[in-house]
Amino acid sequence: MSAIEVGLKVILLFFVLVTIHEWGHFYFAKRAGILVREFAIGFGPKIFSYKKGETRYTLRLLPIGGFVRMAGEDPEIVQVNPGQTVAVKLNKKNEVTSLFLDQLDRRSNVILGVVEQIDLERTLQISLDVDGEKVTYPIDREAIMVTKGTETQIAPYDRQFGSKTVGQRALAIVMGPVMNFLLAIVLFLIVVIISGVFTNVKLDSVLAGKAGEKAGLHKGDIIISIDNQPIGDDREKLVNTIQSSAGKPMTWVIDRAGNPLTLQVTPEMEAGSGKLGVVISGDRRSATFNEVIKGTYQQVVGTTTMIVTGLQKLVTLQFKLDDLGGPVRTAQVSAQFAQMGIAVFLSWTATLSLYLGIFNLLPIPALDGSRLLFMGLEALRGKPIDPNRESMVHFVGFALLMLLMVAVTYNDILRLIKG
Secondary structure (H helix, E strand, C coil): CCHHHHHHHHHHHHHHHHHHHHHHHHHHHHHCCCCEEEEEEEEEEEEEEEEECCEEEEEEEEEEEEEEEECCCCCCCCCCCCCCEEEEEECCCCCEEEEECCCHHHCCCCEEEEEEEEECCCCCEEEEEECCEEEEEEEEEEEEEEECCEEEECCCHHHCHHHCCHHHHHHHHHHHHHHHHHHHHHHHHHHHHHHCEECCCEEEEECCCCHHHHCCCCCCCEEEEECCEECCCCHHHHHHHHHCCCCCCEEEEEEECCEEEEEEECCEEECCEEECCEEEECCEECCCHHHHHHHHHHHHHHHHHHHHHHHHHHHCCCCCHHHCCCHHHHHHHHHHHHCCCHHHHHHHHHHHHHHHHHHHCCCCCCCHHHHHHHHHHHHHHCCCCCHHHHHHHHHHHHHHHHHHHHHHHHHHHHHHHHC
């Protein structure tokens, strides 16, 4: 497989994982009537941008996530204050459709005036002093403010994030991770269908000098039983037995080219568990409907358990910096999986999608889990948390996450340099 093909697969993996997550936020925010200002893939400077309807879709430089910017989540960047000179453009109903804040002398077919009062959220009205005469105009709900060449659609209060019920806001937030869970389930389902199910447990390879070779195991051996316990097609049972039997002699019955053999096999202790130095595979057949459902369930549960265990070690600080990987390490590992066939690559993509969903539900400031926690507190208290305090918590959390991202990325680069 060429480097270009591998690179495109890795880029596609990132794009799909982030897009499906942000689409969950986007779709359910739109369903709730929230104005979505931007749908972004990546962070940092814009590489590509286009606007469709009310939303601007952007591709940004740093491939470390994405975001959906909803009206009312943060203070509006563009503000109009009393005493400010502006220009307004009216439609046939005498409603303000455009509000110009600069370069007023270049505007045509507009009314110039000094703002006396303005409400862009609730009453949607503007009062102007036009040549000494006070005039008041209604403002169209989709009016545009223009300043420094940038157009910004106004957001009436009922179209802002904070105006919606706790349930509507929570749904718009939680559906990002949920979409990652659904994607993981679909991908694992496809993997099981493509891969089929094992009919036996076979040794795909035996590493030289390891315990397996010392015991007489060969490539192609089919494992029948261990200590009179049938193995059948249960690869997990074989792995668990090996890992828990370091230094313990076991009686293996194998099938080698149709001939039964009995061997004494003793795993060696390595990295805290028993190892034989063998790669396990098996013969396969197409899976039945029930086997597809069962196999998908086992993949999802097993991978979720693995991810949660890893996150527990992360939270309890049972790790070294070298154990962590950032975007560079993730891309490197993804490139390796991309060369191992479609089933392996889809399985890895499903694992990352599941991880992204679970990680985002952690109650860490700036993540979806933290925002859901604040909404839960709001539901219990009967009133929202001070928006300024909540924004500060999320800002600090985001800054710390970015600092951690820089640290692990630096570590990834050092690891690449050192080989």
